[in-house]
Amino acid sequence: MKKPILRSAALAVLAATCAATFAAPAFAGxxxxxxxxxxxxxxxxxxxxxxxxxxxxxEIAGRQDSQVLVSNVYNDAAKRALANARxxxxxxxxxxxxxxxxxxxxxDNWVQAIRAIEATNARAxxxxxxxxxxxxxxALTDEVWKEQDETHGTRxxxxxxxxxxxxxLSEQVDDELNRCAxxxxxxxxxxxxxxxxxxxxxxxxxxxxxxxxxxxxxxxLASKLRxxxxxxxxxxxGYTDRFGSVEHNRDLSSRRAQSVADALRExxxxxxxxxxxxxxxxxxxxxxxxxxxxxxxxxLAPNRRVEVRVSALVAQPAAAQRQGPQPEQPxxxxx
Numbered sequence: 001m002k003k004p005i006l007r008s009a010a011l012a013v014l015a016a017t018c019a020a021t022f023a024a025p026a027f028a029g030x031x032x033x034x035x036x037x038x039x040x041x042x043x044x045x046x047x048x049x050x051x052x053x054x055x056x057x058x059e060i061a062g063r064q065d066s067q068v069l070v071s072n073v074y075n076d077a078a079k080r081a082l083a084n085a086r087x088x089x090x091x092x093x094x095x096x097x098x099x100x101x102x103x104x105x106x107x108d109n110w111v112q113a114i115r116a117i118e119a120t121n122a123r124a125x126x127x128x129x130x131x132x133x134x135x136x137x138x139a140l141t142d143e144v145w146k147e148q149d150e151t152h153g154t155r156x157x158x159x160x161x162x163x164x165x166x167x168x169l170s171e172q173v174d175d176e177l178n179r180c181a182x183x184x185x186x187x188x189x190x191x192x193x194x195x196x197x198x199x200x201x202x203x204x205x206x207x208x209x210x211x212x213x214x215x216x217x218x219x220x221l222a223s224k225l226r227x228x229x230x231x232x233x234x235x236x237x238g239y240t241d242r243f244g245s246v247e248h249n250r251d252l253s254s255r256r257a258q259s260v261a262d263a264l265r266e267x268x269x270x271x272x273x274x275x276x277x278x279x280x281x282x283x284x285x286x287x288x289x290x291x292x293x294x295x296x297x298x299x300l301a302p303n304r305r306v307e308v309r310v311s312a313l314v315a316q317p318a319a320a321q322r323q324g325p326q327p328e329q330p331x332x333x334x335x
Contacts, residue, residue: 051135081143096278101283103145133176137170218264233273234311237253238277239281239282239284241301
């Protein structure tokens with residue numbers, strides 16, 4: 001009779017242990033808990049758009065940390081989202097996309113939904129009325145592309161939940177932009193195409209130190225940028241070709257982008273903010289299959305680049321903003 005009693009006691013202890021385990025706070029010391037601790041700092045950010053991006057990245061970090069991922073590539077999704085939030089909050093992290101490439105889904109309704117989301121992002125980016133919701137949408141769109149890239153070329157497909165979440169928010173952002181009257185002040189107008197600088201011309205092999213020719217090229221670029229009446233933002237993004245490890249390429253492209261940004265600052269390019277990031281080998285502009293030969297390396301040269309995109313403030317008269325373009329009036333001649 002003692003054995004059943006002992007067995008029952010052991011089972012009771014095991015049940016109590018399991019209950020205590022599940023009752024304890026989940027993910028203690030995890031990225032999710034770090035994200036929760038950073039949320040008050042994100043909520044104190046003065047700029048509503050920046051605040052929205054930071055808050056959404058913290059939520060994404062917690063969500064991704066709570067998911068069981070089978071992808072070796074995207075096991076760091078939560079860490080990336082947390083780093084993006086830290087960058088926005090205090091500049092201590094490194095901001096980078098959560099995805100490697102924008103791989104479109106095969107389902108038409110998914111594609112149409114993503115296109116609508118991206119259209120809202122573009123509209124918000126060009127608007128002086130963008131607020132916290134628009135910022136949140138920007139981060140949620142990053143998660144959408146991460147989900148699509150994660151399952152690209154595989155039999156298992158997921159990501160509709162993230163698309164649906166962003167699509168619902170994009171409708172809210174569109175409504176807010178429709179109801180917002182922009183203030184009668186100068187508004188930022190983004191340069192449509194970035195300036196692409198060849199890293200082969202700026203740096204020596206595997207180096208982030210500008211060569212004399214690289215410094216001369218940035219002298220010319222800075223001279224052109226200084227002609228803008230005022231600069232709202234300068235985005236500097238570094239890219240590499242596909243050879244080398246993912247970690248090495250991201251690090252090298254980041255250091256090169258930082259060198260270009262620092263050089264532009266030194267040359268008098270004054271912007272409200274610089275957004276510097278290393279994208280590694282993502283978004284190639286040239287596709288050159290084959291092993292690492294001199295011919296393939298030369299073919300991939302356009303991928304080794306640093307792109308500089310500028311948003312400059314352009315004078316926008318108040319009356320023109322309220323009423324649209326007006327007929328040109330003759331100007332009185334000066335004596």
